[in-house]
Ligand SMILES: Cc1ncc(COP(=O)(O)OP(=O)(O)O)c(N)n1
């Protein structure tokens with residue numbers, strides 16, 4: 114019997130009768146495997162591909178408004194590329210006006226959550242936010258002694274920015290006497306620093322330095338006193354003390370109402386950078402830069418009627434709808450009539466790229482690729498963005514040739530790469546699982562590699578001679594068939610294909626040959642729409658005769 118690991122690495126076959134599924138690749142486990150063997154097989158895959166994730170655990174309160182607390186921490190860690198688990202200490206009813214209610218989670222259940230995560234999930238850094246009672250601080254300290262982590266970031270949340278109390282005054286001694294001694298950094302704002310120091314007045318940067326040094330005496334390795342609320346200061350100054358040196362960290366003060374959650378975010382970003390292995394001061398600087406950028410980006414966001422709004426950690430909320438909307442899922446049949454643009458041909462015929470794309474779609478193209486070798490990057494992104502709007506309107510996938518950056522900028526549905534371009538596996542890592550990736554292949558070895566790299570389809574050619582692509586060897590119909598038969602991926606043929614020979618290509622009748630990709634026979638013509646219609650009717654005729662088994666060539 115074949116080993117389970119060799120069985121599970123087979124790709125899912127896509128017979129023509131399969132109901133519409135996306136190109137996304139599925140792991141295929143034979144049905145006859147027992148549940149236990151299936152579990153073993155899946156864990157074998159997991160072991161083979163094991164990647165240690167930087168991991169922050171946030172121990173904090175939930176903010177129903179989504180701007181601060183656990184919600185801010187998870188978004189901040191996500192934005193910094195770090196996994197974030199969460200132990201919820203309290204549930205708050207909160208919005209942009211203020212805090213309407215606080216419901217603490219029982220201490221025993223906080224302990225249970227801590228045990229669940231810390232005993233199992235390889236946490237690198239713990240970050241704390243709202244710890245509503247001294248008992249919660251005790252539970253946390255005990256859990257950390259039992260399950261030590263690499264670093265502890267303490268944001269001593271006491272009062273919300275709206276002025277509402279989030280932890281009992283009796284927690285002050287818990288922070289000072291128990292938690293701070295275990296902390297790698299504590300990050301009080303002016304009010305919190307003042308409360309920790311028995312009401313000390315903090316009005317200047319030198320007051321902040323004194324406060325940082327005094328708080329350091331409670332035991333944390335580093336202290337960051339945040340000066341966001343410092344009156345009369347034109348920039349945002351924070352003071353960092355590492356036990357030896359006091360640093361003034363200057364940033365620009367962003368004029369915005371959308372600052373709710375900045376403290377939670379800053380501490381989470383510090384934790385995220387520490388979890389990646391950065392030194393403390395580097396982590397603090399990176400976190401401060403992130404918050405400043407996010408505040409700038411979010412200045413114009415309007416949410417809620419209160420004095421303080423949330424900001425956008427992921428830099429996505431202001432994007433036009435086609436950026437925020439999910440990508441089109443692609444089906445192998447979408448390769449049927451694959452239009453590949455060429456701006457040289459468009460200018461020869463005096464038409465814009467958007468006119469050409471609109472026309473080819475009206476003529477019946479099923480997928481479009483922008484193939485631009487000369488265009489400057491900015492113009493390319495603007496053109497691609499305009500074409501995306503057209504393609505989305507018609508529900509036709511749009512891919513970008515070679516340029517992953519352009520595809521990301523306009524949220525295209527995917528990228529097509531050749532053998533000398535970025536490797537498909539790198540493209541997949543950059544684009545993520547939801548995008549379509551096509552790879553040019555002339556040989557069976559390249560086809561095998563494309564599959565292993567995570568490609569969704571193969572572009573195979575040049576099938577016939579062409580003057581559109583220089584120095585491109587022709588592989589003929591035989592070469593095309595060989596590549597198709599060596600792969601389970603859907604294939605689209607390319608090179609010198611038009612209405613005069615498309616029947617020869619599709620007429621090969623190879624199951625996974627799904628269509629033709631065409632440049633000059635569509636775009637180097639007077640009427641793009643008319644030529645596309647003609648080619649589409651040729652293809653449909655061949656397809657119906659192939660499926661009836663009556664191919665006459
Ligand atoms: C669908 C499709 N197939 C093949 C190609 C050729 O891509 P590549 O090998 O990267 O060559 P250039 O297009 O970059 O010249 C394609 N573009 N589309």
Ligand SMILES: Cc1ncsc1CCOP(=O)(O)O
Pocket residue numbers: 574575576578579580581582585607608609610630631632633634
């Ligand atoms: C990009 C490309 N890759 C292989 S052949 C080719 C050019 C196809 O253009 P045309 O359809 O005009 O022959």
